[in-house]
Amino acid sequence: MGRSAIVLAAGHGTRMKSKKHKVLHEVCGKPMILHILDEIQPLLLDQVIVVTGQQREAVESVIGERAEIAVQNEQKGTGHAVQAALPKLLPDTDSVLVLYGDAPLIRTETMEALFAAREQRRAAAVVLTADVDDPSGLGRVFEGLDGAIERVVEEKDATPEERAVRRINTGIYAFARADLEESLTKVRPTNTQAEYYLTDTIAIMRASGRPVYGVAAADAQEVLSVNDRIQLARVERAMQMRICEHWMREGVTIIDPMHVTIGVDVTIGRDSLILPGTVLEGGTEIGEGCVIGPNTRLTNMRVSFGAEVETSVARDSSIGEHTHVGPFAYIRPGSNIGANVKVGDFVEVKNSTLGDRTKVSHLAYVGDADVGSDVNIGCGVITVNYDGKRKHRTVIGDGTFVGSNVNLIAPLDVGADAYLCAGSTITEDVPADGFAIARNRQVTKPDYVKNWRARREEDSDPAPNERKGP
Ligand code: UD1
Ligand code: CA
Numbered sequence: 001m002g003r004s005a006i007v008l009a010a011g012h013g014t015r016m017k018s019k020k021h022k023v024l025h026e027v028c029g030k031p032m033i034l035h036i037l038d039e040i041q042p043l044l045l046d047q048v049i050v051v052t053g054q055q056r057e058a059v060e061s062v063i064g065e066r067a068e069i070a071v072q073n074e075q076k077g078t079g080h081a082v083q084a085a086l087p088k089l090l091p092d093t094d095s096v097l098v099l100y101g102d103a104p105l106i107r108t109e110t111m112e113a114l115f116a117a118r119e120q121r122r123a124a125a126v127v128l129t130a131d132v133d134d135p136s137g138l139g140r141v142f143e144g145l146d147g148a149i150e151r152v153v154e155e156k157d158a159t160p161e162e163r164a165v166r167r168i169n170t171g172i173y174a175f176a177r178a179d180l181e182e183s184l185t186k187v188r189p190t191n192t193q194a195e196y197y198l199t200d201t202i203a204i205m206r207a208s209g210r211p212v213y214g215v216a217a218a219d220a221q222e223v224l225s226v227n228d229r230i231q232l233a234r235v236e237r238a239m240q241m242r243i244c245e246h247w248m249r250e251g252v253t254i255i256d257p258m259h260v261t262i263g264v265d266v267t268i269g270r271d272s273l274i275l276p277g278t279v280l281e282g283g284t285e286i287g288e289g290c291v292i293g294p295n296t297r298l299t300n301m302r303v304s305f306g307a308e309v310e311t312s313v314a315r316d317s318s319i320g321e322h323t324h325v326g327p328f329a330y331i332r333p334g335s336n337i338g339a340n341v342k343v344g345d346f347v348e349v350k351n352s353t354l355g356d357r358t359k360v361s362h363l364a365y366v367g368d369a370d371v372g373s374d375v376n377i378g379c380g381v382i383t384v385n386y387d388g389k390r391k392h393r394t395v396i397g398d399g400t401f402v403g404s405n406v407n408l409i410a411p412l413d414v415g416a417d418a419y420l421c422a423g424s425t426i427t428e429d430v431p432a433d434g435f436a437i438a439r440n441r442q443v444t445k446p447d448y449v450k451n452w453r454a455r456r457e458e459d460s461d462p463a464p465n466e467r468k469g470p
Helices: 032-043 056-066 079-090 108-120 178-184 198-206 229-249 450-457
Strands: 002-009 046-052 068-071 093-100 123-130 140-143 148-151 167-176 212-216 260-261 278-281 297-299 313-315 342-350 361-369 370-371 382-384 395-397 407-409 413-415
Touching: 002 032, 002 079, 032 046, 032 056, 032 108, 046 056, 046 079, 056 068, 056 407, 068 079, 093 108, 093 178, 108 123, 108 212, 123 148, 123 198, 140 382, 148 198, 148 212, 167 178, 198 212, 260 313, 313 370, 361 370, 407 413
Parallel strands: 002 046, 002 093, 046 068, 123 212, 260 278, 278 297, 297 313, 342 361, 361 382, 370 395, 382 407, 395 413
Antiparallel strands: 093 167, 123 167, 140 148, 140 167
16 A cells, blocks of 8 residues: 655746746745645655656755656646656555645645545545635536535636635645546646646546545645745745744744744744744744844844844854843854843844853944953944955953954954953954053143134134135
């Protein structure tokens, strides 16, 4: 009793009006076709075959080793596409699941139920159906008095009465291999689109007295498919809701699930709070008790227990326990921010380490730097890391105080517990416990302004701005 799956992904996807193949469009950060392959995976099928054609190199490179490929050189319809995969089926396969690559919400359990229904009822085919409010564009399903499916009619070929039917073909089927092979040879392209419809196999099977049953989808959302960008947004929302509900069940508070975006591979710890406008992407991992958002985008970030990230953008970096980031901070790749750190407003950190309890409270640029623990980076501090050709590193030891508006000209090594005076441009290394000041000495002239004002009033001709020379 071998089981296999065929996923169709050769078509144009014309209605997307895109240079990118339809099945490669992402839903919650992952190409549609991979969502489907991920859900197929736990079924441990003997074989998974994806039918490719249009832009096959791009589609196949995303699929990689995860499925076998069958090529449909010309796109002559869904029936024709399945035929392209049949020669690849293993000899002992007798149940074949067929899915379309543009319906990424389908779940493992539903696929398992279709296989089981087909096998138990010894049906030629079992079709997953759904009753929907708006069936436009979809194939309509017609059942006989015994509840068996008689035929599927495509919208473009349907009469007005047939179009009024709201029971639709989801495009997900379990077939008996022999019936599938035999009926496909009889499909003819005698329809408005001049295509070989897979859906025509149903009436052909019925004509040879073979039973075909429908199974109603438990959740109409699960069978949503994507033909255009409006449907893409609908599918994105549906999957987003599924992801949010999963994390809410796991103990995460999401204030407004309609206004967050959480990728499929993101993880979030208990008692974390996700505020509106938050986008969590890639392999981002949020620990327990964190507060993220509002209006925050985290990509491939690791955020530890109790940290807060407010109105900020951060990627490919880590943030330690109880650290506070933002508002308006920008953390760029390769940054490793310790525990109990403060990265405040208008601070940019790039490819740098910040030790525990270090503070960069406002308006600073820390790039290519290794900053120790308990360091204070004052307002306006800049690591001058780029000489126009190459990047250089700045090292700052534990406990050092960097005053406001200090320029650190890298490469630079500042030892522990040093003190760099505000407004200094530091070009030379400073040893541990050292003090450095590098700025012009102040000149103060008492009464200078008062005298100047008095002069200006007496000397009315010419006006000061018309004077020639100093
Ligand atoms: C299809 C069904 C329709 C069903 C709907 C559900 C047929 C004839 N119609 O219509 O009954 O309600 O799905 O979403 O099957 N493809 C190929 N090669 C081809 C043509 C298509 O691989 O020659 C692939 C496409 O890439 C796509 C899938 O098959 O992934 C479905 O094709 P699409 O054109 O989207 O079919 P629908 O018109 O949506
Ligand atoms: Ca479709």
